Amino acid sequence: MTTLNTWVSVPEYSDFSIYNLPFGIFSVNTEAPKGGIAIGEQIVDLSAVSDLGLLDMDATFFNRSTLNEFIALGKKITNKVRLDIQKLLVIENSPLKNHPEVFILQKDAKMHLPVQVGDYTDFYSSIEHATNVGKMFRDPENALLPNWRHIPVGYHGRASSIVVSGTDIHRPMGQVKTNDMKVPVFKASGNLDFELEMGFVVGKSTELGERVSTKDAAEHIFGLVLFNDWSARDIQKWEYVPLGPFLGKSFASSMSPWIVTLEALEPFKVQGPEQQPEVLSYLKYEGENNYDIQLEVGMSSSTSEETTVSKSNFKYMYWNMMQQLAHHTVNGCNLNVGDVMASGTISGKDESSYGSLLEISWGGKKPFELKDGSKRTFIEDNDTVTMRGFAEKEGKRVGFGEVSGTIIPSK
Amino acid sequence: MTTLNTWVSVPEYSDFSIYNLPFGIFSVNTEAPKGGIAIGEQIVDLSAVSDLGLLDMDATFFNRSTLNEFIALGKKITNKVRLDIQKLLVIENSPLKNHPEVFILQKDAKMHLPVQVGDYTDFYSSIEHATNVGKMFRDPENALLPNWRHIPVGYHGRASSIVVSGTDIHRPMGQVKTNDMKVPVFKASGNLDFELEMGFVVGKSTELGERVSTKDAAEHIFGLVLFNDWSARDIQKWEYVPLGPFLGKSFASSMSPWIVTLEALEPFKVQGPEQQPEVLSYLKYEGENNYDIQLEVGMSSSTSEETTVSKSNFKYMYWNMMQQLAHHTVNGCNLNVGDVMASGTISGKDESSYGSLLEISWGGKKPFELKDGSKRTFIEDNDTVTMRGFAEKEGKRVGFGEVSGTIIPSK
Numbered sequence: 099m100t101t102l103n104t105w106v107s108v109p110e111y112s113d114f115s116i117y118n119l120p121f122g123i124f125s126v127n128t129e130a131p132k133g134g135i136a137i138g139e140q141i142v143d144l145s146a147v148s149d150l151g152l153l154d155m156d157a158t159f160f161n162r163s164t165l166n167e168f169i170a171l172g173k174k175i176t177n178k179v180r181l182d183i184q185k186l187l188v189i190e191n192s193p194l195k196n197h198p199e200v201f202i203l204q205k206d207a208k209m210h211l212p213v214q215v216g217d218y219t220d221f222y223s224s225i226e227h228a229t230n231v232g233k234m235f236r237d238p239e240n241a242l243l244p245n246w247r248h249i250p251v252g253y254h255g256r257a258s259s260i261v262v263s264g265t266d267i268h269r270p271m272g273q274v275k276t277n278d279m280k281v282p283v284f285k286a287s288g289n290l291d292f293e294l295e296m297g298f299v300v301g302k303s304t305e306l307g308e309r310v311s312t313k314d315a316a317e318h319i320f321g322l323v324l325f326n327d328w329s330a331r332d333i334q335k336w337e338y339v340p341l342g343p344f345l346g347k348s349f350a351s352s353m354s355p356w357i358v359t360l361e362a363l364e365p366f367k368v369q370g371p372e373q374q375p376e377v378l379s380y381l382k383y384e385g386e387n388n389y390d391i392q393l394e395v396g397m398s399s400s401t402s403e404e405t406t407v408s409k410s411n412f413k414y415m416y417w418n419m420m421q422q423l424a425h426h427t428v429n430g431c432n433l434n435v436g437d438v439m440a441s442g443t444i445s446g447k448d449e450s451s452y453g454s455l456l457e458i459s460w461g462g463k464k465p466f467e468l469k470d471g472s473k474r475t476f477i478e479d480n481d482t483v484t485m486r487g488f489a490e491k492e493g494k495r496v497g498f499g500e501v502s503g504t505i506i507p508s509k
Numbered sequence: 510m511t512t513l514n515t516w517v518s519v520p521e522y523s524d525f526s527i528y529n530l531p532f533g534i535f536s537v538n539t540e541a542p543k544g545g546i547a548i549g550e551q552i553v554d555l556s557a558v559s560d561l562g563l564l565d566m567d568a569t570f571f572n573r574s575t576l577n578e579f580i581a582l583g584k585k586i587t588n589k590v591r592l593d594i595q596k597l598l599v600i601e602n603s604p605l606k607n608h609p610e611v612f613i614l615q616k617d618a619k620m621h622l623p624v625q626v627g628d629y630t631d632f633y634s635s636i637e638h639a640t641n642v643g644k645m646f647r648d649p650e651n652a653l654l655p656n657w658r659h660i661p662v663g664y665h666g667r668a669s670s671i672v673v674s675g676t677d678i679h680r681p682m683g684q685v686k687t688n689d690m691k692v693p694v695f696k697a698s699g700n701l702d703f704e705l706e707m708g709f710v711v712g713k714s715t716e717l718g719e720r721v722s723t724k725d726a727a728e729h730i731f732g733l734v735l736f737n738d739w740s741a742r743d744i745q746k747w748e749y750v751p752l753g754p755f756l757g758k759s760f761a762s763s764m765s766p767w768i769v770t771l772e773a774l775e776p777f778k779v780q781g782p783e784q785q786p787e788v789l790s791y792l793k794y795e796g797e798n799n800y801d802i803q804l805e806v807g808m809s810s811s812t813s814e815e816t817t818v819s820k821s822n823f824k825y826m827y828w829n830m831m832q833q834l835a836h837h838t839v840n841g842c843n844l845n846v847g848d849v850m851a852s853g854t855i856s857g858k859d860e861s862s863y864g865s866l867l868e869i870s871w872g873g874k875k876p877f878e879l880k881d882g883s884k885r886t887f888i889e890d891n892d893t894v895t896m897r898g899f900a901e902k903e904g905k906r907v908g909f910g911e912v913s914g915t916i917i918p919s920k
Contacts, residue, residue: 340654
């Protein structure tokens with residue numbers, strides 16, 4: 099990695115270094131939302147830079163409430179915008195130095211969902227997570243189902259209820275039937291959980307009937323976000339057979355506001371786990387397709403400061419994004435720009451790296467403590483869950499900021 | 510039902526009688542798609558009627574490629590438009606008589622998907638279908654799973670691949686593993702099926718955290734369409750545990766182009782099947798909430814004329830639409846205008862009313878014949894499946910036209 103120095107003041111451990119420059123949608127006061135790029139503690143207002151004639155782009159593409167139309171222009175253009183901004187933030191005689199009005203402090207801005215999500219798919223691609231769940235709910239000796247090592251198992255999720263970080267989440271109500279009950283009851287979920295995930299945003303559409311190879315998949319991935327797939331375990335357990343998770347998930351999923359481009363993450367590629375048995379040809383891939391992204395989850399309550407409850411890494415994923423995308427289109431299913439595909443819970447091998455409370459408290463049997471000594475097995479009202487993630491190499495950091503959400507009582 | 514006579518020529522058994530007047534999106538030649546209402550063999554061009562000052566509406570709402578923004582105006586307005594058109598087609602001195610340019614022959618128009626579908630949910634609400642599938646795939650003695658009579662079981666489907674009637678469907682490729690195989694293979698689906706369903710289009714949005722009661726649910730349902738949930742049974746069988754159907758369904762679903770409003774279907778309401786055991790309070794309902802809609806499926810091939818392979822009825826549904834919508838929102842999941850919720854396969858008690866080939870050929874064990882004597886268990890390339898549906902009472906008919914699709918070879 100070439101070393102770059104920006105004339106903008108960037109704190110030492112900022113996720114939003116000159117090497118990152120993620121895209122997001124922000125607004126200030128009552129102004130309409132528009133596109134920006136994060137640098138340090140600031141946001142570069144892209145339409146303002148465009149209006150100065152410093153981007154080879156029509157400002158109208160940034161004066162939108164989502165990035166969909168911008169992303170649809172294609173990587174050749176969107177990457178150029180990112181690199182042009184990078185140059186403007188690095189060069190000595192940058193014309194931006196005379197235009198402080200294009201910089202907005204992040205603390206003065208409100209962030210919005212960066213894309214309108216057409217379809218949302220959730221995978222189940224961590225072998226550690228799938229094994230833990232299989233041990234708890236099925237057979238400890240045969241925790242993984244027969245298809246798991248052959249298929250990047252996934253399901254369709256609910257797109258409408260994806261919200262941006264910072265949005266409060268109502269505790270869902272629903273049908274629950276535990277083994278000791280004769281009939282189900284209707285109640286507020288008592289086993290509310292998070293799932294530590296990453297999601298990618300589709301950057302290039304496909305037609306019905308078209309297949310994308312693992313080799314071409316990266317062309318269809320605009321960038322990544324942190325993703326919390328909130329889950330009501332008691333609702334999920336009673337409803338999910340035989341058609342999969344539904345209301346146990348569809349009340350909300352939270353997304354971090356800054357999309358870190360695949361290009362910014364390029365230096366952090368690593369080899370993924372060995373896949374045994376050998377996968378079918380359409381799932382084979384070459385080179386490094388996992389990403390070394392350090393992840394952590396913090397929980398706080400109205401009485402307790404934040405406690406780190408998990409430290410995991412995106413590199414643990416058994417199935418990588420290229421395989422997920424190739425699998426998703428292998429039947430001819432079409433993709434649209436703005437679709438989101440999430441990884442599934444990212445657990446590692448040891449307990450400290452489990453990506454959900456279901457695993458951390460082992461189905462509610464092993465309570466843990468927050469900093470003030472209060473006990474938890476699942477999430478209580480007014481608890482806040484915050485996920486963070488960053489990649490780092492040779493002192494250069496590319497991070498995601500955070501996705502945070504507080505659980506509030508049911509309406 | 511009051512008898513109405515229109516001065517427009519309507520064939521005797523037309524689905525699009527003066528009592529119906531469904532909404533759709535059509536285009537002529539290279540003109541942009543726009544909104545219309547079907548009457549007999551014609552389409553009333555709504556923006557043209559609006560331009561004549563005969564509707565209390567801005568024509569711009571009809572000059573769109575989808576009905577979403579029109580529907581979002583609310584039933585008070587959309588119903589008024591339908592009733593205003595009805596009046597204009599009935600009264601003796603109708604100003605439309607002098608404006609033949611507002612009428613387009615359906616055979617001269619191309620129909621489009623009537624709404625942009627945000628999220629698509631598929632239910633599983635026919636007890637006969639769920640029982641048949643359970644008998645085949647699980648235990649014949651305990652065919653229904655324990656949750657089935659308590660929950661209108663459903664799952665999230667893929668919205669991007671919903672296409673309008675008449676669109677050819679590529680046979681999906683995918684992973685298949687039958688019981689006699691040691692490892693899965695990648696191939697074109699050999700068990701391609703249809704599912705006879707009806708879908709409803711959401712007409713009123715809800716906020717996150719908001720619940721809709723069965724009593725208020727009708728306010729959120731704009732209207733109904735015929736829906737073919739194409740299914741690749743071999744792909745589905747290998748992939749669906751534990752997270753439900755995914756690529757076995759997401760290659761395509763077909764929708765009829767005309768949305769028949771809930772108001773037009775009002776006279777055809779009937780009592781649904783008794784629900785035992787008693788359902789939880791939030792699923793209880795009053796009055797008649799099923800609809801007597803006669804359904805049939807025809808199959809033809811390049812060598813054979815159409816054969817009727819199923820005759821079913823929407824009134825058989827165990828769970829009605831009001832219960833489906835109340836259940837969908839009970840966890841606070843938000844709805845958007847244009848969302849589609851489909852019923853699941855609509856099977857009746859006897860074999861002639863089964864709504865899928867999986868049931869008709871009993872998992873491929875009982876071949877049936879097309880008119881030219883050729884045998885089928887599942888759908889072959891170049892076969893066409895056409896579904897039709899209508900309600901009729903006192904000689905008054907309100908129908909859906911058809912949803913048709915031809916299977917073409919994989920790309």
